[in-house]
Amino acid sequence: xQVPAPFEYARASSVDEAIELLExxxxxxxxxxxxxxxxxxxxxxxxxxxxxxxxxxxxxxxGYIGEQGGEVRIGAMTRHxxxxxxxxxxxxxxxxxxxxxxxxxxxxxxRGTIGGALCQADPSEDLSAVCAALKANVVIRGxxxxxxxxxxxxxxxxxxxxxxDAEMLVEVRxxxxxxxxxxxxxxxxxxxxxxxxxxxxxxxxDGADVADAGIALSAVNPSGVRCxxxxxxxxxxxxxxxxxxxxxxxxxxxxxxxxxxRGSAEYKRHLAQELxxxxxxxxxxxxxxx
Amino acid sequence: MQITLTINGETRSAEAxxxxxxxxxxxxxxxxxxxxxxxxxxxxxxCVVLVDGEPVKSCTMLAAMAEGHEITTVEGLARDGELxxxxxxxxxxxxxxxxxxxxxxxxxxxxxxxxxxxxxxxEIRVAISGQxxxxxGYTNIVKAVRWAAEHEAGTATTGEEAIx
Numbered sequence: 001x002q003v004p005a006p007f008e009y010a011r012a013s014s015v016d017e018a019i020e021l022l023e024x025x026x027x028x029x030x031x032x033x034x035x036x037x038x039x040x041x042x043x044x045x046x047x048x049x050x051x052x053x054x055x056x057x058x059x060x061x062x063g064y065i066g067e068q069g070g071e072v073r074i075g076a077m078t079r080h081x082x083x084x085x086x087x088x089x090x091x092x093x094x095x096x097x098x099x100x101x102x103x104x105x106x107x108x109x110x111r112g113t114i115g116g117a118l119c120q121a122d123p124s125e126d127l128s129a130v131c132a133a134l135k136a137n138v139v140i141r142g143x144x145x146x147x148x149x150x151x152x153x154x155x156x157x158x159x160x161x162x163x164x165d166a167e168m169l170v171e172v173r174x175x176x177x178x179x180x181x182x183x184x185x186x187x188x189x190x191x192x193x194x195x196x197x198x199x200x201x202x203x204x205x206d207g208a209d210v211a212d213a214g215i216a217l218s219a220v221n222p223s224g225v226r227c228x229x230x231x232x233x234x235x236x237x238x239x240x241x242x243x244x245x246x247x248x249x250x251x252x253x254x255x256x257x258x259x260x261x262r263g264s265a266e267y268k269r270h271l272a273q274e275l276x277x278x279x280x281x282x283x284x285x286x287x288x289x290x
Numbered sequence: 291m292q293i294t295l296t297i298n299g300e301t302r303s304a305e306a307x308x309x310x311x312x313x314x315x316x317x318x319x320x321x322x323x324x325x326x327x328x329x330x331x332x333x334x335x336x337c338v339v340l341v342d343g344e345p346v347k348s349c350t351m352l353a354a355m356a357e358g359h360e361i362t363t364v365e366g367l368a369r370d371g372e373l374x375x376x377x378x379x380x381x382x383x384x385x386x387x388x389x390x391x392x393x394x395x396x397x398x399x400x401x402x403x404x405x406x407x408x409x410x411x412x413e414i415r416v417a418i419s420g421q422x423x424x425x426x427g428y429t430n431i432v433k434a435v436r437w438a439a440e441h442e443a444g445t446a447t448t449g450e451e452a453i454x
Contacts, residue, residue: 001314001330002330002331003309003310003311003314004309005309006307006308006309007308007309008308009291009308009352009354011354032352032355035350035351035352035355036332036347036350039311039350039351039352040331040332040350043330043331052308052352054352054354054355056355057358081344104332104420105335105419105420105421106345106398106416106417106419106420107335107338107344107345107346107347107398107420107421108332108347108350108420110341110344110345110346111346111347111350111351191419192419192420
């Protein structure tokens with residue numbers, strides 16, 4: 001029987017109370033949202049917090065998806081299922097629904113949250129790559145107030161983020177930009193599994209050329225997910241097969257896959273290239289149709 | 291800690307460690323052994339229960355996290371000695387062989403039909419995609435859910451029509 005090591009349980013009924021509890025209980029306390037990453041790690045003793053602070057009562061306060069000030073704002077407690085089913089997200093950022101379809105399975109998506117997924121910062125996690133490709137920002141709140149950081153600064157990985165002790169991620173903000181398209185491509189060994197490799201891509205067009213690009217990979221880097229050299233290779237060029245091939249080659253060159261039970265480093269690098277190419281192709285189709 | 295849950299409409303309370311998972315709380319503290327305990331790793335779905343009407347893997351939720359929510363287990367499906375149409379469907383269509391996955395499958399089917407009274411085969415397969423039937427009896431599970439959908443909607447075909 002797998003159960004976590006003993007811990008003390010506390011429940012927060014507001015963001016302020018959660019931050020207060022984190023401060024009072026110290027660095028050996030952890031927030032638990034959906035728990036579908038943290039509890040399995042606790043069962044395996046990969047995580048052994050002394051205090052667990054349950055923030056599920058914040059599902060109302062931090063469970064929302066709304067458009068405001070040129071951004072879509074997603075509360076940290078928004079569950080995977082809500083991200084998957086959101087028509088607003090699907091309209092602006094189809095990459096979100098692409099990715100959510102591949103994340104675990106329906107009962108797991110009923111519990112897991114976007115904030116939990118990002119804060120887990122698992123190198124094979126999907127939404128980190130999605131948010132990085134979309135050049136999203138996240139809002140981190142502590143007692144001193146809020147700060148907004150981009151995904152490059154946020155995702156230090158593996159299992160490490162810019163969220164400090166006594167701080168919590170409260171919101172994800174994704175800028176809505178004109179003439180954009182996005183897509184996610186993933187290869188997994190079986191439905192709902194972690195990625196062998198995955199690629200997220202977003203393109204924004206200005207006339208016939210790419211004005212900006214976001215490319216991020218999952219499962220092929222220990223930390224950091226954005227592929228800046230590949231992004232740069234697209235900017236100012238038409239969204240052509242040739243440009244995509246070049247960007248995909250650079251993305252594969254710059255990633256650092258390791259061999260494990262999911263595949264060899266060589267295979268994963270091959271996937272990184274192919275999936276980046278496919279994601280760019282679909283993102284461009286969607287941008288042209290937008 | 292004292293954990294008090296609403297299960298199948300009843301308030302149930304027991305003393306348990308904070309680390310107690312919902313599946314063990316149900317089975318070992320409340321003797322509700324209809325919820326099965328399978329893989330322990332949120333893969334197999336044998337432990338699915340409904341939390342506020344949504345299927346959840348109870349091996350990956352602390353019992354304490356379920357306080358204040360409505361839990362439905364397989365024991366809560368039948369009402370006043372009458373099987374739920376989903377249970378009747380599994381009976382009629384041979385939706386189980388060994389029966390280990392059945393409680394979770396039926397609860398997911400119940401949740402699906404509450405939201406979508408006329409699901410397609412594809413929609414049923416997506417809904418149960420987080421649950422494993424090691425007997426590989428998926429075809430009959432899908433038929434069982436369809437049976438329930440048809441009988442709840444009052445659009446059931448007769449046996450002869452079904453065979454034809």
